Amino acid sequence: MHMTLYRKYRPKTFEEVAGESDIIKTLKNSLDNNKLAHAYLFNGPRGVGKTTSARLIAKGVNCLKNGISSTPCNECEACKEIDRGNFIDLIEIDAASNRGIDEIRELKDKINYRPSKGRKKIYIIDEVHMLTKEAFNALLKTLEEPPEHVIFILATTEPDKILPTIISRCQRYDFKTLSYQEIKNKLSDICEKENIKIDDGSLEVIYEASGGSMRDAISILERVAVSNLGQEITEEDASKTIGITSKNLLQNFYDIIKGNSLQKGVEFLENLWIESVDIEKFFKDFAKFIKDETYKGNIEIEKGLKIIGDTFDSLNKFKYEEDKRLLGYVVLNNILNNQIKLKEEVIYKEVVVENKNTEQENKVIAKEPSITIEDVKGKWNEILKLAKNEKPTYRAFLSDAFPLKIDGENLYIGFRENEFSKEQMETDYYNIPFQEIVQKVTNTKLKLHYLFKKDRNIVEKKKENMTQDIVAYFSGE
Incomplete structure (x- = not known):
């Protein structure tokens, strides 16, 4: 019978657990010095080693060869049965499926019976936050004075849903998602043992898809390996199999x-x-x-x-x-x-003129106007055509625009109705390329400004038929 990679490579010793070094160190010290708590709360995201650590505690407590130790032998009957999941003194309860008070009452009735094979009975309650309020209250009384031969290990992904009185009676350990290097090391080891050829890019893709969950990472690795049997797995292959963008x-x-x-x-x-x-x-x-x-x-x-x-x-x-x-x-x-934040240094055309109105004969810089508003109006259709070819979105934004006036080296462009278009044209992304087009067609260094009705205190151009303007702009399209 085929065994999934995750089950096949589930850690059998504390040394094989990836990540969580501080938690593992504390648990090992507790076992080696026989200073175990009567109840633990393992909190953290899925697939980061909560249940695995709980089973390793069960092995460390009940190993028949090495005694209570952080290094169980993995050879005695108790160790092997715990690995297989059929050790009679290891009771695992899925609170998501058995969340009512009846299940907890049944647990309370059986808890006083001494272990059949091991030193202690280990109760692992997974997804403990799923218990009902009544079940929590019943469990609380059990946790207050448990028998010496019982250890509770509660596992959850949502500790905020657990009664504070329950949490206060447990030693709490917060598991975290694994780093890329921790997952990569484990996956590389599995690939070497399974003769799977895979590149680092693929392992990185798998890590991203796993969200830092070792269980998910191994499951994804198996799916990628099966989809690419007999060939070296590249990042492109892994991305395609997982369904993420390369x-x-x-x-x-x-x-x-x-x-x-x-x-x-x-x-x-x-x-x-x-x-x-x-x-x-x-x-x-x-x-x-x-x-x-x-x-x-x-x-x-x-x-x-x-x-x-x-x-x-x-x-x-x-x-x-x-x-x-x-x-x-x-x-x-x-x-x-x-x-796009383009910076352009506008160089103005300057001429030297004499200032005869002052007593000193000094020279000043003056701007030489080189084009009239009528000139710009005459070239407006050519300007719009080039703009339309430069950026398709100019079609919409300039359909409501017209040359308004020239003041020195400043060209003012008015908008009749569409304030949104005016705001878009003021951005560097649209203004700078359009300004370059105007300067090219008019052979000037005009600087553009945009005005809406409420912005200007000048006489507006006579209202013209908007439909005619748009038709003229799109050249009859």
């Missing part, structure tokens, strides 16, 4: 972000959609990727945190949007808008 794909998307290319980003997301990739999950994986790269120092902290924040802000804001492609476009646009 790092190569995430790196490619980040390169697009660094390149500030909205068009390439849209094409990238389209390809994800065609390949049936979950867009929402992709962006969650992307946020984790950015976190890791920031931690490694490959991305500036401020920039990395901003990308992560923009990603989750967009995901949360549009979490009910059914069209995930649209969600992807929103996330992409927000990241680019907030990340």
Whole structure:
């Protein structure tokens, strides 16, 4: 009969337990000095060694060859039966299935019977937080004055749901998730014994998917190994089997972000959609990727945190949007808008003129106006055409805009109705490229400013038909 890797490689000694070195050291000292508590509370996330440690205590207490010791022999009848899970004096109760007062009362009735084979009866109550209030009260009385031959070990993932009076009667140990190195060492050892060829990238992917749970990591490793029998497992293979986004794909998307290319980003997301990739999950994986790269120092902290924040802000804001492609476009646009902080030194055209109004003959710098508002209006359609080719989103944002006035080297662009478009154009992401286009077409160094109705105290241009403006802008499209 096939045995899963997790059961096959469950630690049989305290030395084989991965991580939790302080807890393991304390438990070993308790066994070696026969200073055991009558009740323990093991708290921590799933798959980090709570039940395994409880069984090792049972072996350490009941080993027939070595006596009460932190190094059970693993050869005597008691040790072997505990490993197999059929030792009569080791009683494991799943509180999730047996959570009522009747089960606890039955435990109380049997607790006074002395051990049949071992030195002590070990009661392991898993997921103890699932017990009812009445069952907790019944258990409390049992914990207050347990027989000398009984040890309780309560395991939970949610200690806040346990009565404080229960916790106060137990020695509490808080287990934590395992580090990458701790899980990697264990998985590497298993792979060597099972003749599984796997690279470090795959082990890192498995660790990320496990969430720091050793049990989950070993189970995932087995699934990956079975899916890739007879071949060396690469990071790409592991990612595909587990169903997470490969790092190569995430790196490619980040390169697009660094390149500030909205068009390439849209094409990238389209390809994800065609390949049936979950867009929402992709962006969650992307946020984790950015976190890791920031931690490694490959991305500036401020920039990395901003990308992560923009990603989750967009995901949360549009979490009910059914069209995930649209969600992807929103996330992409927000990241680019907030990340791109281009700095441009605007060089103004200057001429030297004499100042004859002062007694001293000094020279001052003056700006030479080189274009009129009528000139800009005459070139406006050409400007819009180039802008439209540069960024597709200019179609929408500039459909409501028109040249308003020139003041020195400043060109003011007005917006009739759409304040959102005006706010978008004020961002560096949209303003700087558009300003470059205006400067190129007009052969000037005009600096752009954007005004909405409520912002300006100048005479507005006559209202024109909005439909005609839009049709003219899109060239009849």
